Amino acid sequence: MHLKKMTIIGVGLIGGSFAKGIKKAQLCDQITGFGPNEKELQTAVELNVIDNYSLDLSTAVKGADLILLSVPLGAMQAVLADIKPFITDKTIITDVGSAKASVLNAVKNVFGKIPSHFVAGHPIAGKEKSGVEAACDALFDAHKVILTPSPETDKQALEQVQHLWQALGADVSEMTPEFHDEVFAATSHLPHLLAFGLVNLLNEHEELGNVFQYTAGGFRDFTRIASSDATMWRDISMSNSQAIVKWLKNYQQELDYLITLVEKQESDKIYDFFIQAKKARDTHIQ
Amino acid sequence: MHLKKMTIIGVGLIGGSFAKGIKKAQLCDQITGFGPNEKELQTAVELNVIDNYSLDLSTAVKGADLILLSVPLGAMQAVLADIKPFITDKTIITDVGSAKASVLNAVKNVFGKIPSHFVAGHPIAGKEKSGVEAACDALFDAHKVILTPSPETDKQALEQVQHLWQALGADVSEMTPEFHDEVFAATSHLPHLLAFGLVNLLNEHEELGNVFQYTAGGFRDFTRIASSDATMWRDISMSNSQAIVKWLKNYQQELDYLITLVEKQESDKIYDFFIQAKKARDTHIQ
Structure with a gap:
């Protein structure tokens, strides 16, 4: 070979x-x-x-x-x-x-x-x-x-x-290419777009001043992927747009649920939401 | 002293x-x-x-x-x-x-x-x-x-x-306490809830199997804060709920905009969105 x-x-x-x-x-x-x-x-x-x-x-x-x-x-x-x-x-x-x-x-x-x-x-x-x-x-x-x-x-x-x-x-x-595109829309493309989105949101809200000065290690890690190459991510967004939009909308629904819990002060359900996530991450991500 | x-x-x-x-x-x-x-x-x-x-x-x-x-x-x-x-x-x-x-x-x-x-x-x-x-x-x-x-x-x-x-x-x-709660809702509480939400979303979508196996360093860093203490974050969510809900909704609007760009295949605007975020992060976060 x-x-x-x-x-x-x-x-x-x-x-x-x-x-x-x-x-x-x-x-x-x-x-x-x-x-x-x-x-x-x-x-x-x-x-x-x-x-x-x-x-x-x-x-x-x-x-x-x-x-x-x-x-x-x-x-x-x-x-x-x-x-x-x-x-x-x-x-x-x-x-x-x-x-x-x-x-x-x-x-x-x-x-x-x-x-x-x-x-x-x-x-x-x-x-x-x-x-x-x-x-x-x-x-x-x-x-x-x-x-x-x-x-x-x-x-x-x-x-x-x-x-x-x-x-x-x-x-x-x-x-298969279809399964690949679905899996990576969820695990890679979605978090990248979420990170770009968070940085832009905070950057635009000038009434708080430069809020980046109040961020710590958690924010730095969360947004690390927002320093990725913009051309590459534009191309990925254009090339896998259907699956990406689907997963962005799935994510919006997840946030809708979380917003409802926090608005209604559903203490136990908020705890369940966080502990489930923590357990899943601690189990699957080293 | x-x-x-x-x-x-x-x-x-x-x-x-x-x-x-x-x-x-x-x-x-x-x-x-x-x-x-x-x-x-x-x-x-x-x-x-x-x-x-x-x-x-x-x-x-x-x-x-x-x-x-x-x-x-x-x-x-x-x-x-x-x-x-x-x-x-x-x-x-x-x-x-x-x-x-x-x-x-x-x-x-x-x-x-x-x-x-x-x-x-x-x-x-x-x-x-x-x-x-x-x-x-x-x-x-x-x-x-x-x-x-x-x-x-x-x-x-x-x-x-x-x-x-x-x-x-x-x-x-x-x-002031009010400014503090607003700033940290945006820079700390919001990203934590976003990370918990992403892990839960992927954990629930069993039709893709265990998608965590396809994640890499970017995902690990993005979700690191989803391994934080669930009790602490429940209490923060309950204690600062108004500002947190406000910023979750602000973030959803940011995502709405991004979804529209990707759906409409607005190549240049997608690039602008990403490069703005990248520049802001590279400028403000070391």
């Missing part, structure tokens, strides 16, 4: 960490980077994240056994269209997009179907810092990676992608 | 950390603990948090220059009534309650007015761990402590309380 050449399209935190891990595991002879920003690609070479780069897409992609698409969801379809002329039926293409139905739609729009060597993926790892300087070969170690293969996906291509993630220490599992 | 005797009523995380800090700073000859649980008080003595304890309130309080009330908000009025027979006009009483109007109401209910030696306070520090074992003499170092004195508050009593907190490294400031 050794690869001769791999091309990373988008050498930022995720693409760079993948490349670094693969280099460390010595699973590929040559890792080539491609992206719109030459300075970042030079940095990636200097940091030994990739072996080389090209600003010409056909050169970058030519002869690659595997292409990793690590670009914003909003750029996925354009990048797929750009690489289409330079790949063969055997070129494995995989991605790291945080929403999967929209990526598979983009693939269908470009190829007219899901090519057998396209393997949709999503590593559940990240940092608030972005860019190749933040890349780290252990980023995916002990983290989940979800693959959402289609019925037409080639078994060997799927195994190859699995093998690479596992070599980085990841715990790889499979689900 | 040296004290002969101080009584800590409620020797848990906050009361215990206060006592430890005061002992370290050598500002008091004798620190006595009082609480309903003898084993915890014994532990507090063993950990050198307090010098001694009594299970008899009159003995514990007798001769104290200062009494720190570090009990749940819901217990404040009962404790004030209990200590009333054993104190003098000169006994300084201060508290650490997270909501201030309700504490001052409890004081008025018991004393018929705000005694000149009562100084209402709130240290902005905590941990998810509770109990005296978690107490730490540096808990308040570089943290804010808010005092909400009344017009009738004695200047020397106020200065004494200020002095003690400052000796623990705290940054002490003053505000």
